[in-house]
Amino acid sequence: MNAPHTPTDMSHLWMPFTANRQFKAHPRMLASAKGMYYTSLDGRQILDGTSGLWCVNAGHCREEITEAISRQAGIMDYAPGFQLGHPLAFQAATAVAELMPQGLDRIFFTNSGSESVDTALKIALAYHRARGEGQRTRLIGRERGYHGVGFGGISVGGISPNRKIFSGALLPAIDHLPHTHNLEQNAFSKGQPNWGAHLAEELERILALHDPSTVAAVIVEPMAGSTGVLVPPKGYLEKLREITSKHGILLIFDEVITGYGRVGAATASEFFGVTPDLITMAKGISNAAVPCGAVAVRRDVHDAIVESGPAGIEFFHGYTYSAHPMACAAVLATLDIYRRDNLFARARELAPAFEKAAHGLKGTQHVIDVRNIGLVAGVELSPRAGAPGARAAEAFQRCFDTGLMVRYTGDTLAVSPPLIIDEKQIEQIFQTIGSVLKEIA
Ligand SMILES: Cc1ncc(COP(=O)(O)O)c(C=O)c1O
Numbered sequence: 001m002n003a004p005h006t007p008t009d010m011s012h013l014w015m016p017f018t019a020n021r022q023f024k025a026h027p028r029m030l031a032s033a034k035g036m037y038y039t040s041l042d043g044r045q046i047l048d049g050t051s052g053l054w055c056v057n058a059g060h061c062r063e064e065i066t067e068a069i070s071r072q073a074g075i076m077d078y079a080p081g082f083q084l085g086h087p088l089a090f091q092a093a094t095a096v097a098e099l100m101p102q103g104l105d106r107i108f109f110t111n112s113g114s115e116s117v118d119t120a121l122k123i124a125l126a127y128h129r130a131r132g133e134g135q136r137t138r139l140i141g142r143e144r145g146y147h148g149v150g151f152g153g154i155s156v157g158g159i160s161p162n163r164k165i166f167s168g169a170l171l172p173a174i175d176h177l178p179h180t181h182n183l184e185q186n187a188f189s190k191g192q193p194n195w196g197a198h199l200a201e202e203l204e205r206i207l208a209l210h211d212p213s214t215v216a217a218v219i220v221e222p223m224a225g226s227t228g229v230l231v232p233p234k235g236y237l238e239k240l241r242e243i244t245s246k247h248g249i250l251l252i253f254d255e256v257i258t259g260y261g262r263v264g265a266a267t268a269s270e271f272f273g274v275t276p277d278l279i280t281m282a283k284g285i286s287n288a289a290v291p292c293g294a295v296a297v298r299r300d301v302h303d304a305i306v307e308s309g310p311a312g313i314e315f316f317h318g319y320t321y322s323a324h325p326m327a328c329a330a331v332l333a334t335l336d337i338y339r340r341d342n343l344f345a346r347a348r349e350l351a352p353a354f355e356k357a358a359h360g361l362k363g364t365q366h367v368i369d370v371r372n373i374g375l376v377a378g379v380e381l382s383p384r385a386g387a388p389g390a391r392a393a394e395a396f397q398r399c400f401d402t403g404l405m406v407r408y409t410g411d412t413l414a415v416s417p418p419l420i421i422d423e424k425q426i427e428q429i430f431q432t433i434g435s436v437l438k439e440i441a
Helices: 020-025 063-075 087-100 113-130 151-156 161-171 195-211 236-246 268-273 299-306 325-340 344-358 390-402 424-438
Strands: 031-035 035-042 047-050 106-110 137-144 174-177 217-221 250-256 278-281 293-297 368-375 376-381 407-408 412-415
Touching: 047 424, 063 325, 087 278, 087 293, 087 325, 106 113, 106 299, 113 151, 113 250, 113 278, 113 293, 113 299, 137 151, 137 195, 137 325, 151 161, 151 174, 174 195, 195 236, 217 236, 217 376, 236 250, 250 390, 293 299, 325 344, 344 368, 344 376, 376 390, 390 407, 390 412, 390 424, 412 424
Parallel strands: 137 174, 137 217, 217 250, 250 278
Antiparallel strands: 031 035, 035 047, 106 293, 278 293, 368 376, 376 412, 407 412
16 A cells, blocks of 8 residues: 555656666655654655665755755855856865865866766866877776766766667777676675786776777776675776876776765775876765765866966856855755764774674675675675576565665665764664575575
């Protein structure tokens, strides 16, 4: 039976990345959220094990953020960002720049991760052209990478269902590095796996094929989230940095998930000690309270485009809602909370307890791998014969019914709770997953 307020007509909404028919036959509806919990439409408390969609890093409905947004809505609801400005946009850019690795202090605002990725790819092309190297047009992503759903993002992305329908329309001049997932070598690694740094050397092979002088940028998620939590092997990101620097190729880290505390520092770049040339972000930047994204750009990359061209618009790109006043208000309030409550340090301090609880699932039926870093874990299940993904889908549903929100992708369950989680809630997450896995076939 439908819950009391479930709409009787659900036909009009075409839901994103959703099995629409199954969902509408058995809706999972959310009504409200506070702190670590959602409340479902039928009144159940649901522990948020995924920060919504990896984005509500400070926990739900933080009063400071809510107040900042509503205050701003009453002062100035909207301001055009083209040829006009408003103070919050500049303040928000400064606040974001302060959290970025040194040198990446020029900030371009977008509204989502997908837009941040497409913006970063365009900046890379514009940078080379501004320097007289317009022949650098090739972009290199990685298998299993997720960079959102714009045509740029799916082209450099490596998730085949997201690409196949559109395969004839993807960007030209794209290559992919191999992914780093290998159960034989790395199953049940705690933190960064020991095996796999050499996979970055594949970049040299791709460069030799095309000549490095044709390549504009390499884009990877420092920790691949959406494909099922793939932690970078030790030395892997360093190697990518070394090779890209050697050949004058820009390195873009897509930190839409890893930015803002997920791995225990402001950015994964800081955590892993590898500094790219551009960082894409979204999600945690505004605690997801208002859509917002951004690209942090190395100062001289910015300057090559903005400072050296003829007078006039330097970069023909932007969004109606770039640096939207309410998004900026949300960003400023969110970053204040992260700083005041030391949430990135908290994620780092909780990481050992989180790792222990996650790896406690080793030996539970169906579990073939657990991998983790900071406050993120992937629990990979053996697939059911002839029905890949079905077991994880059932686990996800049962967890939801039991009062826990997790995510699944393929046969991997992903856990990425708000950084305000406590140790008891961490235990609860992995105990619930364990009990559910024991129940399902
Ligand atoms: C690494 C990465 N890049 C880009 C995106 C796309 O972000 P959005 O859904 O806000 O467009 C995501 C979303 O999960 C992501 O994880």
